[in-house]
Amino acid sequence: NQEDLIGYAKQKALKLKEDIRVFSDDSETHEILKIKARGVLDIWSQSYDFTDPNTGENIGGVQRQGGKSLLQDSYSLYDSNNQKYGEIKEDSMMNALIRRFVPFAKLAFPQVFSMNVQGQPSITLTQKINPIIQKLTVQIPDGNQLDRRVVLGAAMILITIEGKQN
Numbered sequence: 001n002q003e004d005l006i007g008y009a010k011q012k013a014l015k016l017k018e019d020i021r022v023f024s025d026d027s028e029t030h031e032i033l034k035i036k037a038r039g040v041l042d043i044w045s046q047s048y049d050f051t052d053p054n055t056g057e058n059i060g061g062v063q064r065q066g067g068k069s070l071l072q073d074s075y076s077l078y079d080s081n082n083q084k085y086g087e088i089k090e091d092s093m094m095n096a097l098i099r100r101f102v103p104f105a106k107l108a109f110p111q112v113f114s115m116n117v118q119g120q121p122s123i124t125l126t127q128k129i130n131p132i133i134q135k136l137t138v139q140i141p142d143g144n145q146l147d148r149r150v151v152l153g154a155a156m157i158l159i160t161i162e163g164k165q166n
Contacts, residue, residue, distance in 0.1 A: 006138065007032065007152045009160065018048065022156055035061075035153055046161075047078075050153035059149050062088065062157055072096040075157070077117065077150065086117035086146075088125075088154055113158060115151065120144050125155055134159040 007022045018037035024030040031053045038047040045066035050059045058080045068074035072093050077086035090096050091112040098105045107129055115123040121141035128135035136155050140148075 007156060009156045018046075018160070020156055020160060021053075022152060033149055033153055033156070035156060048153070048157050050150060052149065059147060059153075062154050064161070071100070073111070073113070075154070077115070077154070086115065086120075088113050088115045088158070111158075115146075115154060117146055120146055123151060125158060127158075 007024070008026045008028070009020050009022050017040050018035070020035040021028075021031055022033035022035065024032050034051040034053050036049050036051070038049060045064055047061060047063040049061040051057065052059055060077065060079045062075045062077055065074040065076060073088075073090040073096065075088040076084045077088065078084050091114070095109045095112075099109055099111065106127075110127040110129050112127070113125040115125065121144045123141070123144060123146065124139040126137045126139070128137060136159055138151060138155055140146075140151065
């Protein structure tokens with residue numbers, strides 16, 4: 001079902017470093033992922049680490065590409081050894097510019113991101129139009145073997161970081 005909830009995020013308030021907890025649903029009884037920013041208040045090129053809350057295992061993360069993200073949002077995916085292995089990129093440059101410079105254009109042109117890892121079919125993350133609650137639709141093609149916790153973490157970063165900017 002396209003409307004199945006894959007994660008519910010709880011962001012700690014009044015923190016200098018992003019600290020996001022992801023739960024299986026809105027009852028917040030089963031934590032499935034921790035997301036922490038490495039730096040303090042650095043939205044330009046911040047790195048976010050993903051950790052399994054049950055095992056403490058570092059499963060990698062994402063880093064915002066500051067210069068590239070000025071006109072078109074871009075993130076690098078990195079593994080538990082901090083090695084880059086993929087990217088997340090906003091759709092067309094034209095749509096990205098329209099969203100940034102035309103008031104309320106985001107309602108007509110929702111953000112669409114592609115998550116690309118060599119040897120894997122691309123994953124598409126599409127913003128749902130809702131001015132109150134940030135949501136994404138995640139389309140994972142058959143055959144994509146990327147760790148679903150990484151996909152979930154990346155989706156939550158896109159929701160929280162891009163949601164604050166828009």
